[in-house]
Amino acid sequence: MTTAVATEATEAPVRTTPEGDPALIGVPTFIVGAIALGLVLTGYVPADAVGASIAIILPATGLGQLIAAIWAASLGQNAVASVFGIFAGFWISYAVLVLGLTHNWFGVGDAAISTQGLFLIAWLVTIVLLTLTTLRLPAAFTVLFVLIDIALALVLYGTVGGSTGATTAGGYVTFAFTAVGVYLFVSATSAATGGKPLPLGRPVLN
Incomplete structure (x- = not known):
């Protein structure tokens, strides 16, 4: 009896996995x-006021x-952490890019267009890679990532090729993937408040 009590007392307490x-x-x-960002790309503010979105993008979205x-x-959701971590990098680096070019932090001189092109190419490749590696997620996420890819490609063409039409189109595609984000948020909120999540579609890959 004493041995059993001692053994029980020395056992490590069972840790429950945190939820959230x-x-x-x-x-x-x-x-x-x-x-x-979509409002900037579609011309809601003048073309020389690209920094108008930074007050939202840096402290709210990036953070x-x-x-x-x-x-x-912390919950062990590695794939989710990867997605949010990648987009944290995108939004924060976008804010730094805009602020840096506006205040000439980088000393790029006349290479501002090439600098923006470099930024967009690097992130387009990265987000396309993210899209391909997350095809086992529900289809709504794939639609979100594909629309982001398209928006980045259009803005890249508009920036490097000097096409305001392509940039504006990229802004409207930004609103399209924003709508998918709203759908995902409504689904998550519904589940968190005791309801059922919205249907997100079957994964492209099982």
């Missing part, structure tokens, strides 16, 4: 930044994505 959904922070902060990534990692 980082999407409840990550998705809405992504939405607000995407709306701001929100980072918080969501850390939260997901």
Whole structure:
């Protein structure tokens, strides 16, 4: 009897896995930044006021994505942490790019267009890679990532090729993937408040 009590006392306590959904922070902060970016790309503000969205993108979207990534990692949701971490990098680096070019932090001189092209190419390749590696997620996520790829490609062409039409089209595609983000947020919020999540579609790969 004494031995059994001693053995029980020395056993490590059972740890329960914490619960939570980082999407409840990550998705809405992504939405607000995407709306701001879409408004810039579609000409809501003058062309020389590209920094108008930074007050939202840097402290809200960039920080929100980072918080969501850390939260997901703490829950052991590695794929989710990767997605939010990648987008934290995108939004924060976008803010730094705009601020840097506006205030001539980088000393690129007349290479501003090439610098923007470099940024867009690097991120387009990375997000396309993310799209391909997350095809086992529900189809709604694949649609989201594909639309982001298209928006980046259009903005890249518009920037490097000097096509305002392509840039504007990229802005409207930004609103399209924002709408998908809204759908995902409604689904996550419904589940978090005791309801059923919305149908997200079958994964492209099983």
